[in-house]
Amino acid sequence: MTDTTQTTRAAQTMRAAAVTAYGPADVLRPVELPVPEPGPGQVRVRVRAAGVLPFDIGVREGVIRPPGAQFPIVPGNEFAGTVDAVAPDVTGFGPGDPVLGFSLLGAYAQYVVVGADQVVRKPEEMEWAVAGGFSGNAQGAHMALTAMRVGPGDTVLINAAAGGLGTLAVQLARAWGATTVIGTASEANHAHLRSLGAIPVTYGDGLAERVRAIAPGGVDAALDGAGGDALRVSAEVARHPDRVITMVDTDQARRLGLPELTGTRTADRLAEMTLLYAKGRLRVHIRAEYPWERAADAQRDVGTGHGRGKVILTRWSAAG
Known part of the structure; x- marks a missing residue:
């Protein structure tokens, strides 16, 4: 069984922004979904902030279709928050730990479940909005x-x-x-x-x-x-x-005969970048923050292809 005894979940459902059909930004709407349970090797994170990336727009439009994705699809592949629950086999993280991490889907929600090898500890120097849009x-x-x-x-x-x-x-x-x-x-x-x-x-x-x-x-x-x-x-x-x-x-x-980018997102790679941030070697400009209810507007903003810095979903409801 999943070890959730160290934390109390306030509700069995959560708020999320999801699509039930591929299409323009209007198909991305607020929904209520079951709170996901962490399986072996996984942690559940209560999301404080999530970045909005062109990849997410591709998911919403159906141009990008991650394996196994089924409607309703919750976009979002970078996030920051606090660990809410861990599987029994997970070591190194526990409820209450501030983290940032990555996934293919699921971050436009109050809770996201990912492998423990997809999160790293959030530096104290890093604000939540920056952390939410840092990984990608x-x-x-x-x-x-x-x-x-x-x-x-x-x-x-x-x-x-x-x-x-x-x-x-x-x-x-x-x-x-x-x-x-x-x-x-x-x-x-x-x-x-x-x-x-x-x-x-x-x-x-x-x-x-x-x-x-x-x-x-x-x-x-x-x-x-x-x-x-x-x-x-x-x-x-x-x-x-x-x-x-x-x-x-x-x-x-x-x-043009140019090479294609190859590589894999890893916790080690992310940890190296967060360390540079903590040392003051990296700065992140947040150009706009949207509440989760306006995820469609946030994607429209990113979809313009213009603007300086990051677009972030924040100001999540305290309920759930």
């Missing part, structure tokens, strides 16, 4: 820069550098010793990028020339979060095509 972009940046072999002395180009992934990638590249980080963004975000240690350049026609004005010999590695022409330019100005990674345009990457 932090691990994505880590995987991408690992694949790009970013290291001391490198010149790195990052497209869409002002977004949730881009801002962490800029800071991680600097933390790993990159000498120069060039970030593409709209002019409104240039000051923000400078504060993170990047040299900002604008999108659009002439991008290759603007990059070469900063790095005449080309860049050592490039991370693309924009796709389209930005990815083509990234491949053009990179000295090593095998060090160009896109997060959004795999079809064009194949046509």
Whole structure:
């Protein structure tokens, strides 16, 4: 049996935002669902904050269909909260522990159940909103820069550098010793990028020339979060095509002969990034917080593809 004797659950049901059919943002609606029970090796977390990612939009639209997903589908693959219950075989975590973690689905809810190897302890220095939206972009940046072999002395180009992934990638590249980080963004975000240690350049026609004005010999590695022409330019100005990674345009990457990103989210990877945050090496900008009842609006916000930093679901009801 699951060990829930150390905590008292206030209700047998929980509030969540779920879809019962694929479609536009309006299909994401508040529902009541059973509180999930942790099985072997799992923990149940009472969610305090959850990040909103493009992946979640793909789930809602039916473009991304995780194996075994059945309606009602609760999106959300990054979260933070307190451990509510643990399975008998779980060690290292107990009720009340503040954690952040990752999953494919389920975080747009008051409770989520995941493997104990999918959570790490939340640093005291990390606010709940930041913790809720940290895992996805932090691990994505880590995987991408690992694949790009970013290291001391490198010149790195990052497209869409002002977004949730881009801002962490800029800071991680600097933390790993990159000498120069060039970030593409709209002019409104240039000051923000400078504060993170990047040299900002604008999108659009002439991008290759603007990059070469900063790095005449080309860049050592490039991370693309924009796709389209930005990815083509990234491949053009990179000295090593095998060090160009896109997060959004795999079809064009194949046509250009660029490698596909591979890697796995792990607790070790997440712990490494949370440690950098605790040491003050990473900052996360929260651009908007929405109550869980407005999860559809939060996804619309992310779906615009514009804006600086993270969109978070917070202000969960105390009931349940």
